[in-house]
Amino acid sequence: MHFLYPAFLFALLTLAIPVVIHLFNFRRYKKVYFSNVQFLKEVQEQQASRRNLKERLILAARLLALLFLVLAFARPYIAGKDEANAGKQKVVSVFVDNSYSMQTLNREGSLLDQAKQKARQIAAAYSINDRFQLLTQDFEGKHQRLLNRSEFNDAVDAVKISAQSRQLGQILGRQQSLLNMQAGAAKTIYILSDFQKNIQNNAAITDVGIPVNLVQLKANALPNVAVDSVWMLNATHRPGENEKVVVRLQNYADKAAEKVPLKLVINGLQKAIGSFTLKPRSAQTDTLSFSGLKAGWQRAEIQLQDNPVNFDNKFYFSFNVNKQLPVLLINGGTPNKYLSAVFAADAFFAPRQVADGNVNYAGLNAYPIIILSDVKTISAGLAQQLKTYVSKGGTLMVFPSIDADMNSYKALLQPIGAAYPNALVTEAGKVSAINLQSSVFKSIFEASPQNPDLPVVKKYYTLSAGTRGGEYLMRLQNGAAFWQGSALGRGRVYVAAVPLDESFSNLPVHALFVPVMFRIALLSGHDMPLFFTAGNNRPIETVPLQSTEKQLVKLVKGSQSVIPEVKQQEGGTMLYLPGQLIETGLYDLKKQDSTAAVLAFNDNRAESDLSYLTAAQLEKLIPKNSNLLNGDKLNADSVAGAANLGLQLWKLCIILALVSLAAETLLIRFYKTPRSGVSQPADIN
Numbered sequence: 206m207h208f209l210y211p212a213f214l215f216a217l218l219t220l221a222i223p224v225v226i227h228l229f230n231f232r233r234y235k236k237v238y239f240s241n242v243q244f245l246k247e248v249q250e251q252q253a254s255r256r257n258l259k260e261r262l263i264l265a266a267r268l269l270a271l272l273f274l275v276l277a278f279a280r281p282y283i284a285g286k287d288e289a290n291a292g293k294q295k296v297v298s299v300f301v302d303n304s305y306s307m308q309t310l311n312r313e314g315s316l317l318d319q320a321k322q323k324a325r326q327i328a329a330a331y332s333i334n335d336r337f338q339l340l341t342q343d344f345e346g347k348h349q350r351l352l353n354r355s356e357f358n359d360a361v362d363a364v365k366i367s368a369q370s371r372q373l374g375q376i377l378g379r380q381q382s383l384l385n386m387q388a389g390a391a392k393t394i395y396i397l398s399d400f401q402k403n404i405q406n407n408a409a410i411t412d413v414g415i416p417v418n419l420v421q422l423k424a425n426a427l428p429n430v431a432v433d434s435v436w437m438l439n440a441t442h443r444p445g446e447n448e449k450v451v452v453r454l455q456n457y458a459d460k461a462a463e464k465v466p467l468k469l470v471i472n473g474l475q476k477a478i479g480s481f482t483l484k485p486r487s488a489q490t491d492t493l494s495f496s497g498l499k500a501g502w503q504r505a506e507i508q509l510q511d512n513p514v515n516f517d518n519k520f521y522f523s524f525n526v527n528k529q530l531p532v533l534l535i536n537g538g539t540p541n542k543y544l545s546a547v548f549a550a551d552a553f554f555a556p557r558q559v560a561d562g563n564v565n566y567a568g569l570n571a572y573p574i575i576i577l578s579d580v581k582t583i584s585a586g587l588a589q590q591l592k593t594y595v596s597k598g599g600t601l602m603v604f605p606s607i608d609a610d611m612n613s614y615k616a617l618l619q620p621i622g623a624a625y626p627n628a629l630v631t632e633a634g635k636v637s638a639i640n641l642q643s644s645v646f647k648s649i650f651e652a653s654p655q656n657p658d659l660p661v662v663k664k665y666y667t668l669s670a671g672t673r674g675g676e677y678l679m680r681l682q683n684g685a686a687f688w689q690g691s692a693l694g695r696g697r698v699y700v701a702a703v704p705l706d707e708s709f710s711n712l713p714v715h716a717l718f719v720p721v722m723f724r725i726a727l728l729s730g731h732d733m734p735l736f737f738t739a740g741n742n743r744p745i746e747t748v749p750l751q752s753t754e755k756q757l758v759k760l761v762k763g764s765q766s767v768i769p770e771v772k773q774q775e776g777g778t779m780l781y782l783p784g785q786l787i788e789t790g791l792y793d794l795k796k797q798d799s800t801a802a803v804l805a806f807n808d809n810r811a812e813s814d815l816s817y818l819t820a821a822q823l824e825k826l827i828p829k830n831s832n833l834l835n836g837d838k839l840n841a842d843s844v845a846g847a848a849n850l851g852l853q854l855w856k857l858c859i860i861l862a863l864v865s866l867a868a869e870t871l872l873i874r875f876y877k878t879p880r881s882g883v884s885q886p887a888d889i890n
Contacts, residue, residue: 206281206854213279223267227260263872270865277858295335296351296390298380299324302398303341303367305516305812309399309424316422317366320397323420323839324361327395328354336390338383340376342369343787349383368739368787370809373404373826377417384415392416397836399424400818403811405826417831419823420839424815428458430465430483430511431813432520435735438492441573441727442503442526443553447496452507454491456483457814462511469493471505500528502803504791517813521791521805522735529555532726533572535587537561537579537606543705543713544576547722554726566590570597570749574729578604578705588617595621597746598695600729604705605666623698624675624689626666634662637682639717643690645678645724660717662687662710665702678721699725739806740787744772745780747794748802760792760804767792 208214301324307317328337336351339360352360376396384392394417398404431454438449450469456462462483469477476495483489507520532554534544540558548556557572559565561580564587569575575594577583595601605614605626618625636659639646660679668686675691678699690699703709712718733747750758750771758780760767765788770781786792786806794802818826823833 206283208279208281210278210280213275216275216278217272219275220268220271223264223271227264259872259876262876263869266865266869266872270862270869273858273862273865277855277862281854281858283852283854294390295331296338296384296387296392297327297331297335298338298340298384298392298394299327299357300340300376300380300394300396300398301361301364302396303343303364304370304401305366305368305808306399306401306424306815307422308366308516309427309514309815311422311424316399316424317364319422319836321361321364323397323422323836324395325358326839328357338380339364340380342367342371344369344371344379351383351387368789368808370403370740370812381415394418395420397422400823401812401814402816402818403814405818405822417827418834419827419831420834420836421817421820421823422836423817427514427815428456428460428462429514429517429813429815430454430456430458430462430509431517431810432467432507432509433488433810435507435520435522437524437735439727440729441530442498442524444500444526444528445497447494448498450493450495450505451490452479452493453488454481454483454509455488455810455813456485457816459485461485466510468508469495469505470508471495471498471503473504498526500526502526502800504803505805506791514813514815517808517810519789520736521789521807523791523803523805524735525733525802527553529553530574530726531572532556533569533575534558535561535564535575535577535580537581539579541578541604541705543718544578544722547719548726550719551723561587564590568749569594570599572599574600574602574726576602576604579606581606581608582610583613583617585616588613591617592621595693595696595698600697600699600725602699602701602725604701604703607704607706607708609666609704618671618698618700619669621691621693621698622671622675623691623693624668624671624686624700626700626702627669628667629664630667631664633664634681634683636660636662636679636687638680640677640679643676643678644728645690645721658716660687660710660712660715662703664709668700668702697729733802733804736805736807738809739789740809742782745769745782745804747778747780747804750778750794750796750801756797758794758796758801760786761795762788762790762792 301317301320303317303320307315307320309316311319313319324339331337331354333354336353337357338348338351339357340348341364373396377394380394384394392415394415396417397420400419400421433453433455435453436451438451439446442448452467452469454465454467462481464480464482467479467481468475476497477493479491479493481489481491502523502525505522505524507522509518509520511518530553532548534540534548534556536558538560545556545558548554561577561584566586569590575591577591591601603614603618609626611626611628615625639657639659641647662681665681665685665687668689671689671691675689677686678688678690679686681687681702686702688699688701690697692698701712703712705713707713737745757768758771760769760780760782767782767786772779772781780794789806789808792804792806793800794804820833827833
């Protein structure tokens with residue numbers, strides 16, 4: 206047997222007190238004088254041995270009561286597997302899961318309230334001198350310090366629901382980083398969570414020698430349907446134009462969701478409604494149509510009616526309706542008359558002509574589409590900037606010049622995997638096919654044309670196959686590509702086999718040329734993403750902005766204001782929001798009093814799947830020196846046992862002390878010593 210606080214054993218010296226009292230508390234007898242024994246009817250004699258036995262039993266009861274009381278304060282225990290840590294100060298890290306799924310109810314209330322209660326019970330099971338770390342999904346800096354029990358309980362009471370959702374490996378790594386700095390202390394980790402399936406890591410969790418206790422809090426099984434994502438079918442949005450948004454719904458329950466109502470609200474006005482039925486554990490997409498938008502940033506949200514889980518019933522997104530679409534036309538020194546005529550035909554397009562030697566590289570990202578035509582030799586600097594432009598989502602269209610330097614075109618197009626002009630072919634030919642499956646031609650024809658009139662070719666450049674594949678827009682009779690498209694991330698590159706010159710083909714004056722150019726330009730919109738995830742530490746690329754001390758960039762939602770870190774990278778503006786923005790909704794990106802953009806932030810949809818890991822699955826995830834505790838049965842006593850101090854005996858000592866005091870009381874009150882009597886006659890002659 207061992208003692209947690211052996212210093213209290215000095216109090217055993219107090220056992221001498223009842224012994225001293227017993228020895229010196231002698232009974233004094235009183236003398237009674239009789240005038241004549243003839244009047245004594247009965248004389249009683251008390252047995253001294255019986256009296257001594259009673260007094261000794263009372264003394265023993267008092268000694269035992271005092272002994273067990275002292276032992277209770279010394280905290281005796283039978284050593285367990287963590288005997289080496291007995292008597293050391295303990296450092297305990299407690300993770301309280303405060304993600305959205307912890308709002309789920311069970312018979313004791315919400316899971317978060319239950320987790321906070323269990324966290325306080327864990328602290329109560331340890332000594333008042335031990336120290337505690339409270340960690341939540343927020344990973345705040347204030348959680349990287351140790352607290353006493355009172356401070357810990359106050360911090361637990363302040364925990365609220367968070368939009369963050371971490372994986373088990375991240376949580377353990379954060380806890381271990383603090384505990385590893387506490388040399389010489391006994392360390393323990395507790396994780397209080399519902400353990401959704403999204404908490405598990407792809408990689409195995411390594412054993413670092415610190416005991417880990419997983420406390421799973423179980424909730425009632427609830428159905429849930431959520432909007433998983435949205436996207437727009439039109440890349441460029443024009444005022445008053447018909448628009449279509451695709452909504453992806455996900456049913457996370459094991460039973461079908463019947464007639465789930467849905468509506469689309471833009472700028473506070475309802476634009477479309479729908480009703481959907483989803484099969485169990487399945488996803489479904491549907492399209493909502495609307496129109497009548499004015500120029501400017503649009504604040505949109507999808508509203509879903511799905512109870513009782515409602516934290517994911519709203520999905521926010523934003524997009525910009527352009528008054529005009531800027532187009533940059535880079536030429537070899539003389540503007541191309543055909544391109545000028547095309548974009549002058551529609552006031553929505555705002556073309557800007559510039560010679561290849563006067564291009565403002567810093568402003569390229571302001572143009573959704575760049576058209577390169579009639580440039581004999583592409584400089585290395587322009588080639589590098591155009592590669593960066595395409596990689597960041599821009600659309601580049603290339604028409605070679607009549608005397609093109611093939612090597613310079615190859616240096617531009619080959620590194621990005623696009624087709625590039627090779628050799629000049631002087632044979633006449635004709636375009637024999639157009640790719641009706643391409644997105645470029647989907648909205649040009651109402652029906653598939655029969656025997657269409659296609660461009661005629663007098664001479665052309667052969668196009669080498671791009672390393673990224675791609676698709677042809679038009680093809681010659683001999684199978685060679687006449688107009689080829691390819692993708693690089695979100696960016697697109699279109700390369701023609703002929704210059705915009707009638708000595709090569711009649712493409713510049715053909716009826717297909719204008720609608721194809723318009724369609725590619727309208728598909729070129731590389732707007733900002735429709736939405737972002739709240740609490741995500743990844744940088745956000747936004748519209749070009751410059752931040753100074755006097756002109757700060759900030760995100761504003763109502764009374765809430767967040768000032769991000771602004772960095773300029775490769776002609777774009779990056780916003781860094783390290784854990785500052787955790788509330789969902791629509792935020793105005795402001796520079797002074799002007800609104801540069803509207804950004805939408807949604808919750809992490811991983812929390813919407815209310816399916817949980819089983820005990821068997823958890824045991825496979827955790828290290829060998831870990832325990833899986835039942836949250837429903839967890840209390841201060843079971844925590845003390847989980848602390849691996851062995852069998853606790855202090856409560857037994859208190860019980861035995863009380864039994865000893867009860868025995869003393871019973872002895873005093875009910876133990877009677879027998880008396881013997883001697884009778885004599887009362888009447889004596």
